Amino acid sequence: MKCPFCGHGDTQVVETRESDDGAFVRRRRRCGGCERRFTTYERPEVTFPQVVKKDGRRVDYDPAKLRASIALALRKRPIATAQIDAAIARIEEKLLAEPTREVPSQRLGEWVMEELHQLDQVAYVRFASVYRSFEDVDAFRTLIDEVRR
Known part of the structure; x- marks a missing residue:
């Protein structure tokens, strides 16, 4: 995952939490380049016909x-x-x-x-x-x- 601040390609997951309803996963990440933290959300992708x-x-x-x-x-x-x-x-x-x-x-x-x-x-x-x-x-x-x- 690229850092949204500096574009560095090496980020580390610091914390992972599932939402209360289980619909998504929240991940706190830290950039290996600029050390800033940011949050990503992981959701399942559903493709209907x-x-x-x-x-x-x-x-x-x-x-x-x-x-x-x-x-x-x-x-x-x-x-x-x-x-x-x-x-x-x-x-x-x-x-x-x-x-x-x-x-x-x-x-x-x-x-x-x-x-x-x-x-x-x-x-x-x-x-x-x-x-x-x-x-x-x-x-x-x-x-x-x-x-x-």
Whole structure:
């Protein structure tokens, strides 16, 4: 690790501490050249696969977009934030477990629908109606009958 003050390439770790939640490691270092101390943080790097849209475009996975979609479906529904976070974590685990570096947006949408089906039936119907692009009342009726079963 290069010293941020003098650029010397030889630094020594003086102290190492893990964060309270275990999300990162904090290291105090001392430069072998100028003797100044500085702190570095070590975090795991997670690379999500790209999402392949219906039109063939490839976009980076955006956790904010996933959270916004789920939040919109759950708007004004009595679901705790912790339950939403857990659902998002399960979806992201599935993304990370994918053997390929690309995931079709349809598969991601199906995972969201599975989670919403477990969380709240109204949110599930809301999301499904947009996701599946219902064009008539009969499609709605079929989905609602499916939820009731």
